[in-house]
Amino acid sequence: MAWQVVIPVVHKHQESNFFDDSMDGVGDIYISPLVLGWHKPPWHWVVGFDIITPTGHYSRNDVTTIGNNHWTFEPAVAISYIGENGFHADMKLMYDFHTRDSALDYREGEQFHLDYNVGLVLGKDKTWRMGVSGYWLTSTEGDSGPNGGIADSEEEVFAIGPSVMYQKGKLLVEAKLQFEMEAQNRPEGTVGWLKIGYSF
Numbered sequence: 636m637a638w639q640v641v642i643p644v645v646h647k648h649q650e651s652n653f654f655d656d657s658m659d660g661v662g663d664i665y666i667s668p669l670v671l672g673w674h675k676p677p678w679h680w681v682v683g684f685d686i687i688t689p690t691g692h693y694s695r696n697d698v699t700t701i702g703n704n705h706w707t708f709e710p711a712v713a714i715s716y717i718g719e720n721g722f723h724a725d726m727k728l729m730y731d732f733h734t735r736d737s738a739l740d741y742r743e744g745e746q747f748h749l750d751y752n753v754g755l756v757l758g759k760d761k762t763w764r765m766g767v768s769g770y771w772l773t774s775t776e777g778d779s780g781p782n783g784g785i786a787d788s789e790e791e792v793f794a795i796g797p798s799v800m801y802q803k804g805k806l807l808v809e810a811k812l813q814f815e816m817e818a819q820n821r822p823e824g825t826v827g828w829l830k831i832g833y834s835f
Contacts (some may be wrong), residue, residue: 637672637834641665645691645701649822656698662691663702677717685709685729695738705743706734721756723764740781744789748772752798762803769795769813792818794826807832 643662650656670683687709691702709732715725727750735742754766774789796813811828 637670639665639667639670641667643691647699647701649699649824654698658692658697658699658701660692660701663707664688664690677719679715679717681713681715683711683713685711693738703733703736703743704738705736708732717756721761722754723756723766724751724753726751742779744774744776744778746772746774746790754798760803762801764798764800764802766798767795768798768811769793788820790819790821792816792821792823805834807834 642664644660645662646657646659648657664687666686666688667683668686670681672679672681674680685708687703687707689702689704689706691700693700693702693704709729711727711729713725713727715723717723729748729750731746731748733743733745748770750768750770752766752768754764754768757763757765771793773791776789778785778788792815794813794815796811798809798811800807800809802808807830809828809830809832811826811830813826813828815823815826
């Protein structure tokens with residue numbers, strides 16, 4: 636049993652034929668009040684409930700924002716396989732329920748998404764992991780505005796790229812570079828992640 640808080644520090648850059656804009660700052664904070672895990676090597680399971688808070692900067696007048704201006708409630712299930720030969724694979728499945736954006740009177744439709752990671756554990760003390768990671772997101776319903784449902788607003792995107800992780804004791808450092816493709820009804824780009832975690 637555990638709980639966790641994720642505080643994302645974000646650099647977001649967007650460009651098109653019409654604009655070139657960026658923003659930096661603290662994004663929407665994730666709170667997981669309860670995380671439960673079961674372990675039977677080489678398999679490991681975790682279930683939890685994430686609350687994504689609207690703490691990131693948001694303005695309807697800005698081209699680029701790092702906040703969503705709504706709450707998201709996200710049940711999640713994760714499963715991992717860590718073999719004795721160093722092979723590892725893990726997947727996290729999530730389903731998102733979004734509240735309404737009060738500034739735009741707009742609600743994003745419910746979404747299913749998963750994160751995946753496949754690779755090898757390296758080093759004598761098995762502190763390094765290198766592999767391939769990414770995600771897939773798809774809407775299960777359309778968005779809605781002040782006049783009701785919005786046709787053809789469902790989103791979808793797939794991403795893949797390299798990842799490396801260092802874990803020793805209570806410290807975890809992970810870096811990912813993920814290239815989006817097959818995006819529908821949303822921007823498509825490259826996402827870089829640097830995650831630092833510490834267990835108290």
